[in-house]
Amino acid sequence: xxxxxxxxxxxxxxxxxxxxxxxxxxxxxxxxxxxxxxxxxxxxxxxxxxxxxxxxxxxxxxxxxxxxxxxxxxxxxxxxxxxxxxxxxxxxxxxxxxxxxxxxxxxxxxxxxxxxxxxxxxxxxxxxxxxxxxxxxxxxxxxxxxxxxxxxxxxxxxxxxxxxxxxxxxxxxxxxxxxxxxxxxxxxxxxxxxxxxxxxxxxxxxxxxxxxxx
Amino acid sequence: xxxxxxxxxxxxxxxxxxxxxxxxxxxxxxxxxxxxxxxxxxxxxxxxxxxxxxxxxxxxxxxxxxxxxxxxxxxxxxxxxxxxxxxxxxxxxxxxxxxxxxxxxxxxxxxxxxxxxxxxxxxxxxxxxxxxxxxxxxxxxxxxxxxxxxxxxxxxxxxxxxxxxxxxxxxxxxxxxxxxxxxxxxxxxxxxxxxxxxxxxxxxxxxxxxxxxxxxxxxxxxxxxxxxxxxxxxxxxxxxxxxxxxxxxxxxxxxxxxxxxxxxxxxxxxxxxxxxxxxxxxxxxxxxxxxxxxxxxxxxxx
Numbered sequence: 001x002x003x004x005x006x007x008x009x010x011x012x013x014x015x016x017x018x019x020x021x022x023x024x025x026x027x028x029x030x031x032x033x034x035x036x037x038x039x040x041x042x043x044x045x046x047x048x049x050x051x052x053x054x055x056x057x058x059x060x061x062x063x064x065x066x067x068x069x070x071x072x073x074x075x076x077x078x079x080x081x082x083x084x085x086x087x088x089x090x091x092x093x094x095x096x097x098x099x100x101x102x103x104x105x106x107x108x109x110x111x112x113x114x115x116x117x118x119x120x121x122x123x124x125x126x127x128x129x130x131x132x133x134x135x136x137x138x139x140x141x142x143x144x145x146x147x148x149x150x151x152x153x154x155x156x157x158x159x160x161x162x163x164x165x166x167x168x169x170x171x172x173x174x175x176x177x178x179x180x181x182x183x184x185x186x187x188x189x190x191x192x193x194x195x196x197x198x199x200x201x202x203x204x205x206x207x208x209x210x211x212x213x214x
Numbered sequence: 215x216x217x218x219x220x221x222x223x224x225x226x227x228x229x230x231x232x233x234x235x236x237x238x239x240x241x242x243x244x245x246x247x248x249x250x251x252x253x254x255x256x257x258x259x260x261x262x263x264x265x266x267x268x269x270x271x272x273x274x275x276x277x278x279x280x281x282x283x284x285x286x287x288x289x290x291x292x293x294x295x296x297x298x299x300x301x302x303x304x305x306x307x308x309x310x311x312x313x314x315x316x317x318x319x320x321x322x323x324x325x326x327x328x329x330x331x332x333x334x335x336x337x338x339x340x341x342x343x344x345x346x347x348x349x350x351x352x353x354x355x356x357x358x359x360x361x362x363x364x365x366x367x368x369x370x371x372x373x374x375x376x377x378x379x380x381x382x383x384x385x386x387x388x389x390x391x392x393x394x395x396x397x398x399x400x401x402x403x404x405x406x407x408x409x410x411x412x413x414x415x416x417x418x419x420x421x422x423x424x425x426x427x428x429x430x431x432x433x434x435x436x437x438x439x440x441x442x443x444x445x446x447x448x449x450x451x452x453x454x455x456x457x458x459x460x461x462x463x464x465x466x467x468x469x470x471x472x473x474x475x476x477x478x479x480x481x482x483x484x485x486x487x488x489x490x491x492x493x494x495x496x497x498x499x500x501x502x503x504x505x506x507x508x509x510x511x512x513x514x515x516x
Contacts (some may be wrong), residue, residue: 005385010514017506094502101506108513124514 005122011038012162013104013128016135019155021097023089023122028151029074029203035158036066038081042165046121049130054173059156062161070187077191078147081198088145088205100135107131120166132159145204146197149191158184222297227289231255231444233381233437240374252300259435267431273330280327281429281436287320289477295450296371298457298467305371310358313370314351315401320440322349323422335417339424342494346409346421349501350402356508357396361455364515365421374458378444389459391511393452398504400448404441407486409497419491449478453488 007105018172022028040063043055107130109155113128141148157179164176194204201208227306242249269278292311296302325344328336365373402409405422417424417435426437457467492500 003387010387010391010510013510014507021503091501097502097506098254104510190399 002122005042006124008038008041008045009122009124009128009162011035012158013124013131016132016155016159017097017100017104020100020135020139021093023093025078025147026075028148029071029078029146032151032154033067033071035155036068036070037063039066039158039161040160057173058165058176062175063181065184066154066158066161069184073187074150075192077194081147083195086147088143090142090144094212096138099138099142103134103138104131107134108116116166119166125162125166129159129162132156132162135159144206146190146194146206147204149206150187150194151214154183154187187205216303218300219297219303222300223292223303226292226295226446226450228442231259231442233445233449233475234341234442236476236479237483237486240480241407241487242486244487255438259439261431262435262438265409265431267429267433268329269427270428272332273428277327277330277428279434279441280323280330282306283323283431285355285436285440285443287316287323288440288447290444291316291446293441294370295447296374296454298374298471300464301375302371305369308368310362310368310370310373314354314358317354317444318351320444321365323432324425324437327429331428333428335420335424336427338418343425346497348401353395353399353501353505353508354403356505356512357399357513358394360508360512360515362513370385370505374454386515388514389455391507391514393455395504395508395511396452396455397478397481398501400445400452401482401485402501403448404445404482406482407489408492408500412493445479449475454480465513 012035015031018031020027022031030130040059043059043062049138090166091099104127108127109125111130114143116126120126121159133156136154136159139152139155143152161179164179197204197209199208232252234254235250235255238254239249239252278288291313293303294305294309294316296305325340328340328343329358334404360369367373401407405412409417410421410423410425413421414423417427422441426434429437450471456474457470462470
């Protein structure tokens with residue numbers, strides 16, 4: 001069980017690193033969906049909540065939203081705004097991977113200092129969730145195109161979800177579902193905004209948004 | 215104890231070309247051909263050894279000694295490798311540094327000999343070889359650091375004996391990361407397909423092959439044999455990592471080692487038949503990703 005949790009958490013971390021360093025939108029959306037599936041496995045594996053209906057509902061709803069609905073919305077948005085394969089990062093591949101590894105190191109170091117009120121079922125749980133949040137933040141910073149920033153935002157949210165699961169026994173069930181619904185609505189709205197940005201600027205580069213117009 | 219280690223070195227020296235023969239066989243089977251016999255590398259080596267060597271007037275004695283230095287560095291590295299379950303012929307504190315640098319020494323002399331010929335193609339190959347080995351060496355040192363850190367020992371023999379002391383890292387997924395990054399380094403160091411194509415016929419695309427274009431006769435035999443030996447040592451290193459990660463009876467370990475060697479050679483053959491070579495600029499990306507996996511395994515285990 002412990003090993004399975006470790007493998008799932010590691011796959012989450014690896015997919016985050018892929019999202020950070022990859023420049024291909026289609027593949028990124030697929031990896032995001034894969035990450036959603038991995039996240040929905042976690043409630044089943046976590047020992048303290050295996051038999052509760054709570055875990056079941058969270059797993060099913062997060063699988064439906066994170067692994068099916070959101071990737072669909074994203075790929076529709078990508079199709080509608082005609083995004084090519086071009087690299088849209090401010091820093092090149094090697095540097096972003098290096099930054100990602102730095103963030104992973106930092107989060108493993110920080111996680112040692114963490115004093116949690118609950119015992120977590122895997123040693124990797126806290127560091128991986130911290131790293132996922134920080135990698136998501138990093139993506140928000142280094143990406144130029146609005147749609148890859150949305151992916152960064154979702155990766156960050158997935159990290160928060162992992163962190164939340166470690167406290168799941170304490171966390172009210174409605175809060176969890178509310179967050180999922182918010183994310184879904186958020187991505188929905190972002191899809192519409194992406195369309196508008198494309199319509200006005202012919203491009204999704206967010207640098208266009210800093211130029212003033214009357 | 216020492217006698218069995220000596221026997222291991224001798225068997226390795228004799229059996230090393232088998233691995234490359236098997237890879238060629240796997241590739242032939244994939245392509246639907248019958249393929250050359252597995253013993254073909256031996257025939258090639260004997261044929262080359264019987265021939266005389268031709269030396270260009272523009273080369274210096276360095277060109278003459280380089281293949282021998284490379285081969286002897288590899289044989290020295292082989293002596294440091296512990297026999298699965300029985301210990302190494304030579305072993306001392308921190309011998310893993312020497313182990314890594316013996317490879318570097320061999321490569322350094324191959325590069326020097328390539329530059330010595332003054333050929334533009336060989337210079338280009340040397341530059342690429344040096345460039346890629348920067349990454350491969352980093353990955354190798356990272357994995358050595360991971361093993362050393364996890365087993366708290368600095369000698370190859372004690373690292374690979376550690377399961378006897380109750381250290382067991384097989385149930386950690388970090389081992390898989392370590393093995394993947396080591397395999398990527400193996401492909402790079404041994405000039406295998408995603409990085410370099412050992413059978414290419416176009417000098418412009420060669421990396422390792424172009425560096426040895428001017429060697430002939432016994433010199434070429436040393437180089438070919440050295441390449442086979444290097445593949446053997448790298449595969450054996452991966453086999454040792456696998457063996458030392460879970461407890462198994464001593465007599466079984468050489469059997470597992472042979473099975474792993476066979477598996478690695480098959481995997482290399484399958485990869486070579488199914489994958490295309492990476493674009494030159496994409497190779498560092500792959501190696502950086504492999505290095506990231508190695509670093510991750512260090513972070514998780516350490």
